Amino acid sequence: MASKWEAAEHVPFQFATARQKRAFIRKHALLYIISIPGVLFFLVFKYIPLAGSVIAFQNYNIFRGISGSPWVGLEHFQRMFAYTEFIGILKNTLLIGLYDLLFAFPVPILLALLLNELRVAIFKRIIQTVIYMPHFLSWVIVGGIIVGLLSPTSGFVNHMLKMFGIEPIYFLGEKSYIRSILVGAGVWRDSGWGTIIYLAAIAGINPDLYEAAQIDGASRLRQTFSITVPLILPTITILFLLHIGNFLDFGFERVYVFLNPLNSENGEIIDTYVYRAGLVDRQYSYTTAVGLFKSLVGLALIMIGNALSRRTTGESLY
């Protein structure tokens, strides 16, 4: 989280002698100790498993292990690109990711700004709790609820349409609706949860600024746009960049619960394909190759996003 003014203030510690250095470390020993679990976590669960990616270049057999399995080079990658539907699946993944970024990302910001304007504390708390509750439901349940709501025979949405004299629509049976449903379901489930960070950022703004603005006669709207938004912009940028890093990780189960033969042409993403083609058939190497490819695209996206952000706003992840 190094922004440009922070970077200017940042001066690394310099020690005159080695003894001084040791004394400094001893003084903050507790801090070093409490950092150990975190460091270990990343080492054990994130860095060491990275080495397992080599099976993407092998014909992995669990009884022979990594050392005993034959090497096949880029065969699995070739097979991936030779698959006729692969371009379609990649396109779905990118499009759904893009829609998610465009439509789902701003919602928590808007919600946080709106919530911030509520003056009755109890009302604000209730609203906040209600909108972040869905986050705790698993996707299977959310899927069940939404499939039920959109059902052409018994669903609430179609009942409403019928009241206005519109023929029932089989939403999940039309491939044109599936992406909106996927992104919409995500908005319903997670935007309330997403507001928490923004609300915390807003709470950190110095009240003096608002006071000064009020004295100068700024309206509430003016205050929001001239004080709140610019001051939470660093948070927004960081979250935006993190989101780009997860651009392709739309999630397996949130798509899988909505897919059927009528909509999979527009709905299938890399994750669901990996599940279908790889895990169900126990093709560990092929699955790893597809996953690795996905990670590379993700890495490229985050590097581009980061560079763009550093140029335009001065904020960047690294």
Add this chain to the structure above:
Amino acid sequence: MKKKTMWLVAAALTAGSALTGCSGSGQPASPSAGTNTPAQKTKFSISYPTTVSTGYHTRIPDLSKDKWVLKLGELTNTELDVRVTEDAKMNLMFAGGDIPDVVGVIGTATTKSLSGSVESGVFMPLDDLLKQYAPNLMKQVPKAAWDAVSYKGKIYGIPEYLSNPSRRATFIRTDQLEKTGLPAPKTVDEFLNVLRAMKKNGVENPYQMRENFKYADVIFGAFDVLPYKDQFEVQNGQVVPKFFDVENTQKALQVYKTMYDEGLIPKDFATISSTDYTKNINGGKAGIWSANATGLPGYRTGNTQVTPSAKVDIIPSPKGPDGKAGYFYYTPVVRSFYINAKTKPETAAGILKFFDWMTTEQAEKFFSLGIEGETYTMENGKINYKFPKTQEDNEEEGFRSGTLWATHDATYNKLRLQLDDTGRDTLKAFDTVLAKEGLSGIGFYPDLSSFVKFPDLAAQQDVGPKLIIDHMIKMVYGKEPISDWPKVIEEYKSKGGNEIIKEATDRYNKKDGVIELTVGK
């Protein structure tokens, strides 16, 4: 791990010295399968497969000390270290390397749950051991079942088999049928007329359709075009999936489309999950449906709870133009059990005797009825069985007769079913209806290797290939014309189907892992 090995070695040494001790005293240990068990207890670990993460086995903290396991050990002179492994977690067990002496799996020797362990030599071939220690088992199990647990000509597994591979049946709400005044449908046309009449009488889903045609394939069956894994057939000298029969596939699709257009099946069947399907049937919303025949007692209870006057019966499935009817024949193996190649020969012999015992009458009684004086009593030769009343009791019965009973004819549990009316009706359905219908086909065990290469073209036991199902559903929904079916076959061929057909034909000609599922044994 080291400690465990030491113990095993110690145990083996003791067993060995005990044996020599015996022969030394002039009583050679008989290697033949004696019904009289030797004094030595065979000790081994066994993993039973399951598909569920709930049930009796999850409530017992140490299954090795469970009352049924202990009793089973007593009856078979064994000491069992029992665990129950979820099918989905089998690959974790293999990856972890902690493989018990006996591993049970749902399916055959080359099923995916075994992760290729048979091919990798994790388990021992059993041909000689079976002949020596399990002669009864050898005789009882049909050949098709042995074939399904073999790999490269050697038997690796001990199967829980099906003598009658026709398992699924057409269910009807007899009371709703009576209301229509029509007789039970015998042909596809009559079937449609009954559905129409039911619709008129206000039945919400005259035929309870479901996503991917799963448990909703009665029409494909009537036209003999089921798109499943074991439903290959010979056409013009080539082994091809049955949906290559353009004429009949189109006719079947047309019937489904008619049902869809006239509202005889739910309009949103493409998203009807198995949960909705069961809910609709038990909620009394369905008129006719397809399900496993063993589900009859459950559907009766479910339907009468909502409508006390409801009557549920199994009827013969409607016949197609060629007189064919019913559902696909199941693989003749439900579960199978494999012996770790590292198991000591003495232990392996004991294990085979353990499985051989399961074919006896004593075993049938124990697994079906439990312990005399506890779960049943005998009165003048008549059995008084304490029927399970609660969900817990049901699960306990399921653990005893379903999970623990490793090898036997799993078509039905005759002893248990004979005890009440619904059970007798189920038996009757099996013997008079199911035995006369069902569709034979050619299947490949291990799977065709081209299936792995083209996952979209790979069929499962009861679901067609994704590419085929996608087109079929679109055609029923009127999004593609049914007349395009030849184009679908061309697409299938060009996307890898040609390779599948070639491999299937080659293997069929070479008789390499081919199982022909036909009626009778």
